[in-house]
Amino acid sequence: MDFASLMSKHINKGKQASTAESSKPYLKRSELEAQRQAQYQAEQGAAEKARLERLDKKRKAEEEEADREAERREKRRRLAEESRRRREEEAEEEERKRRKRLGLPDLPPKTKAGEEDGTPVPEDEDIPKDELIDKLRSLDEPAKLFGESHRQRLKRYKKRIGADSLAATMTDGPIPTTLQLVPEKDMKVESGLPKGKEGKHFLFRQLASYFTMVLKEWDIALALRDAEVKASYQGKQAYAAMVQARENMRPLFKKMEKGELEDGIVEPVVEIVKAAQERRYVDANNGYLKLSIGNAAWPIGVTMESYFTYPPEPESPVNHDILFRPGVAPDGTDTFTPRALIYDLKGAFGGMKKVNALYEPEEDANVTGSSVWSSKPIIQRVQPIPPSPYQAHLDAGLDPPPLSTSTVRYWSDYSRVFYHPKSLIQLSEFEVNDTLMPFEKWEVGSELFDKLERESDLVDRDLRPFIEECDGIQGIQIFTGVDDAWGGWASGWVERLRDEYGKMSIWTWGVGDQGANTSVPREKRLQQIVNSSRSLQALAEHSSVYIPMSNIPAKLSPYLTLDYTSPWHVGALQAVAVESMTISSRLRSLDTTRGSLQNLEEIINSTGKRRIAKLEMSIADPDVLEEKAEDRIAQAEKAGSTGSKRESDGDEELTSFDIDVYTKDYRIGSAGRARKEHIFGRAEASRGEWDIAENDERDPHDRFSDGPAVQRYSAPLLFPLLDSFPSIFDVGKGQSKKIAVYSGLTTSTAVAEQVRSIEQIVRRLQLVSLDEREALSNGLQAVAEEYDEGWDSGSDSDEDD
Incomplete structure (x- = not known):
C-alpha cells in the first residue's frame, strides 16, 4: 500500500466522524x-x-x-x-x-466433682450463700476462706455461734448476738443463780436483752445532743466512752452465747444488773468495783510489778490504768498492755516479735489436697534475731539469768512487758547502724516524717486509736533522741500534735549526747550539736515542757557507778528520774497529793514561755533514811518540840540534788564563768522519808511572795529494782531491792547559759548555710532571753548591790 492510499483512507475516516457529529451540533454543560x-x-x-x-x-x-x-x-x-x-x-x-x-x-476416698465435701446439707438447715456471708460479716468473721466450700462455711458459722441449728439468727443491736432477746417485761433478773442449763441460758438471754437496751438508749441519747456539744472535747469523750464500753462487752456476749461464763463472774454481774434495774446505782457501782480490772490477776509481765496489787493486798496508791490499757486477745482472754506508741528503725527491735504471745493467733491445721500451683512455692525469710537468754527464760517461765553490758544488745533484751501489736511500728526505710544510709542528720528525720504523713495520716492511723480509749487524758509524753535524725522526726510529730490537740499537755524528753561525747569523731560531734540545737528550737516551741537529758550527766554522785557506753546503764538512770518525777500524775484521784502534768507545768512555767526545764535527783537507801528520820524525831522530842523549822530566804534554802541529768557543760572560753543561778520555779517529788522542811514550799499561785514557786509531791512507794535493772547504785547498806528517790524539775537561769553556749558554737559552724545558721542563732537567743527577764539586768557582775 502506497502513501496516497493511506492518506485517502484517513481522510475518509475523518469525514465520517465529522458527519456523525454533525447530527448534534452542540452539548449542554449539564x-x-x-x-x-x-x-x-x-x-x-x-x-x-x-x-x-x-x-x-x-x-x-x-x-x-x-x-x-x-x-x-x-x-x-x-x-x-x-x-x-x-x-x-x-x-x-x-x-x-x-x-x-x-x-x-x-487415704479416705476422694469426693467427686460437684459433691463438695460429702453429705449434702439438709434443706431445713441450709442457708443461702449471700445470707450466710452477711451473717459471717456481722460476726466479724471472714466471709470466705481460701478453698472453703459452702458446707465448710456452714460448719464454721455453726462453730462460731455455738448453736445446735445452722439456721440460728443474729440480732441487729449494738452487739450482734445469737441469743434470743426477751421483751422488756421479762428483763428483770432475780437474785442468785438459776439451777440447770435451761435456767442459766434464760438468764443469759435476760442479761443480753438488758445490755442491748441500755446500749441502744445510750447511743440514742448521744445522737440527740446538739452539734456543738458533739464537736466539743467533752462530747467526743462521752461518745468514745460509749464505744469503748460496747467493745469491752463483746467478750461477755461471746461467753454467754457459748455458755462458758463462770459462776464467779455471773453472780456479780447479776447483782450489778439487779441494782441498776432497781435504780440503786451506788450499789451497782460498788458491785462493778468488786469486778473491776484492778482487782483481778492478768496474764502479763509488767516492769513496775509492785504497782499491781491483788486481793487481799491493800490497794496501791498508783493508778496503773493511767499508763496501761485493758484489752482482749483473739482467744478471748483479757490483757493489760502499755499505752505506748514506739517507732524504731529496721533491726532495732532485736528479738522482739510484733505479735507476741498475748495476741498470737492459733495455728490452723494443715490443709490436705492439691494446691493451686503445680510446684511448691519457695519462701525466702530474713534470718530473725535470736532472743536474749533473759527473754528466753522469761518466755519459758524460768528464773532469768543476770544481765550484763555484754549480754544486752537491744532495749528489748531486758523488756518485761508485752506490747499491743499496734504499739510497735518499724520504719523500714532505714536500718539501724547502716553506714550507707545513716539515720544521723536532723533533716533526714524531718523529711521522713513529711513523706509518711503525706502517704497516710500518722495521727489518725497510729495514735488516735489509743487516744480514743482514754477517759480524761492528761497529756502525751514523747521520748526521743535529739542529736540525730530522731530530733527531726520528733519535731514533725510535736508540731502535728500541737495542731491537732491545741491545749493538751505535750511533754518531750530529749535524750542524747548532744555533741558532748568525745569518743566520737569531731565531724560527727559537730553534726550532733547542730541536730541538738535545731531540736531544741523546734521542740521547745511546740511542747508544753521540754526536758533535755544527756547521756553523760554533768553532775554525778560517788554512789553512782555508770558505764556511759552502755545505753542500758544510761537508760536505767534516766528511767529512775523520769518515773519518779512524774509519779504524782499517776496517783489515784482520791489522794490529795496527786499532781497532774498540767499542775506541774503551772509550777515551773508561770509565764507560759519558759518551757525548758532541767531534771535532777538524789538517791538514798530507804533504811538509812528511816533511821535518820527516827533520830530527828527523837531529837525533836528531847528538845520539847514536834519538829524543826527553817526560814525560807531566797534560793539558798532549796534542796540541792546529787545527780544532774540535764545536759553536758558546753561553756567555753569567757562563757565559762558561771553566774549565780536564779530559780524561777521548781516541782519536786519524793519517794521515801526525806528530810524536807515543810515551810520551804512556796505557793506557786502567789505572785507577791519572795523567792521561786515551789511545789512538792510525795508518794509512799519506793522505786523497785527488778532483776532487769543494772547494778549502778551503791547506797547505804546496798541490800535493799528498793531505793528512795528525790527528784526535781527546775526552770532557772542555768537554761539560758546552756542555750547561749550552744548558740555560740552553732554560730561558728560551717555545716549549715549562712541564712539557716543566722535564723537558728536568733531563735536560740530568743529562747535564752526568756530566762533572763524579770531579774537579770544584763550585767555580767556576779554580785547584786
Whole structure:
C-alpha cells in the first residue's frame, strides 16, 4: 500500500466522524456534568465493591484464625488437666505408699466433682450463700476462706455461734448476738443463780436483752445532743466512752452465747444488773468495783510489778490504768498492755516479735489436697534475731539469768512487758547502724516524717486509736533522741500534735549526747550539736515542757557507778528520774497529793514561755533514811518540840540534788564563768522519808511572795529494782531491792547559759548555710532571753548591790 492510499483512507475516516457529529451540533454543560458524575459514581462503586470484598476475605481469615486459636487453647487445657491429674495420681500413690510403709491408715476416698465435701446439707438447715456471708460479716468473721466450700462455711458459722441449728439468727443491736432477746417485761433478773442449763441460758438471754437496751438508749441519747456539744472535747469523750464500753462487752456476749461464763463472774454481774434495774446505782457501782480490772490477776509481765496489787493486798496508791490499757486477745482472754506508741528503725527491735504471745493467733491445721500451683512455692525469710537468754527464760517461765553490758544488745533484751501489736511500728526505710544510709542528720528525720504523713495520716492511723480509749487524758509524753535524725522526726510529730490537740499537755524528753561525747569523731560531734540545737528550737516551741537529758550527766554522785557506753546503764538512770518525777500524775484521784502534768507545768512555767526545764535527783537507801528520820524525831522530842523549822530566804534554802541529768557543760572560753543561778520555779517529788522542811514550799499561785514557786509531791512507794535493772547504785547498806528517790524539775537561769553556749558554737559552724545558721542563732537567743527577764539586768557582775 502506497502513501496516497493511506492518506485517502484517513481522510475518509475523518469525514465520517465529522458527519456523525454533525447530527448534534452542540452539548449542554449539564449533560457533560452528568456524564462526569456517572463516570465518577461508577468508579466509586467499583472501589467500594473491591473494599467490601477485601473486608469479607479478612473477616473470614480472622474467624478461621480464632477457631484455630480456640482449638489450640482447648488442646492446651486438656493437656494441662491431664498433666495435673497425673501429678495428683502420682502424689496420691506416693502418699499411699508412705502411709503403708509407716503403718498409717489409707487415704479416705476422694469426693467427686460437684459433691463438695460429702453429705449434702439438709434443706431445713441450709442457708443461702449471700445470707450466710452477711451473717459471717456481722460476726466479724471472714466471709470466705481460701478453698472453703459452702458446707465448710456452714460448719464454721455453726462453730462460731455455738448453736445446735445452722439456721440460728443474729440480732441487729449494738452487739450482734445469737441469743434470743426477751421483751422488756421479762428483763428483770432475780437474785442468785438459776439451777440447770435451761435456767442459766434464760438468764443469759435476760442479761443480753438488758445490755442491748441500755446500749441502744445510750447511743440514742448521744445522737440527740446538739452539734456543738458533739464537736466539743467533752462530747467526743462521752461518745468514745460509749464505744469503748460496747467493745469491752463483746467478750461477755461471746461467753454467754457459748455458755462458758463462770459462776464467779455471773453472780456479780447479776447483782450489778439487779441494782441498776432497781435504780440503786451506788450499789451497782460498788458491785462493778468488786469486778473491776484492778482487782483481778492478768496474764502479763509488767516492769513496775509492785504497782499491781491483788486481793487481799491493800490497794496501791498508783493508778496503773493511767499508763496501761485493758484489752482482749483473739482467744478471748483479757490483757493489760502499755499505752505506748514506739517507732524504731529496721533491726532495732532485736528479738522482739510484733505479735507476741498475748495476741498470737492459733495455728490452723494443715490443709490436705492439691494446691493451686503445680510446684511448691519457695519462701525466702530474713534470718530473725535470736532472743536474749533473759527473754528466753522469761518466755519459758524460768528464773532469768543476770544481765550484763555484754549480754544486752537491744532495749528489748531486758523488756518485761508485752506490747499491743499496734504499739510497735518499724520504719523500714532505714536500718539501724547502716553506714550507707545513716539515720544521723536532723533533716533526714524531718523529711521522713513529711513523706509518711503525706502517704497516710500518722495521727489518725497510729495514735488516735489509743487516744480514743482514754477517759480524761492528761497529756502525751514523747521520748526521743535529739542529736540525730530522731530530733527531726520528733519535731514533725510535736508540731502535728500541737495542731491537732491545741491545749493538751505535750511533754518531750530529749535524750542524747548532744555533741558532748568525745569518743566520737569531731565531724560527727559537730553534726550532733547542730541536730541538738535545731531540736531544741523546734521542740521547745511546740511542747508544753521540754526536758533535755544527756547521756553523760554533768553532775554525778560517788554512789553512782555508770558505764556511759552502755545505753542500758544510761537508760536505767534516766528511767529512775523520769518515773519518779512524774509519779504524782499517776496517783489515784482520791489522794490529795496527786499532781497532774498540767499542775506541774503551772509550777515551773508561770509565764507560759519558759518551757525548758532541767531534771535532777538524789538517791538514798530507804533504811538509812528511816533511821535518820527516827533520830530527828527523837531529837525533836528531847528538845520539847514536834519538829524543826527553817526560814525560807531566797534560793539558798532549796534542796540541792546529787545527780544532774540535764545536759553536758558546753561553756567555753569567757562563757565559762558561771553566774549565780536564779530559780524561777521548781516541782519536786519524793519517794521515801526525806528530810524536807515543810515551810520551804512556796505557793506557786502567789505572785507577791519572795523567792521561786515551789511545789512538792510525795508518794509512799519506793522505786523497785527488778532483776532487769543494772547494778549502778551503791547506797547505804546496798541490800535493799528498793531505793528512795528525790527528784526535781527546775526552770532557772542555768537554761539560758546552756542555750547561749550552744548558740555560740552553732554560730561558728560551717555545716549549715549562712541564712539557716543566722535564723537558728536568733531563735536560740530568743529562747535564752526568756530566762533572763524579770531579774537579770544584763550585767555580767556576779554580785547584786
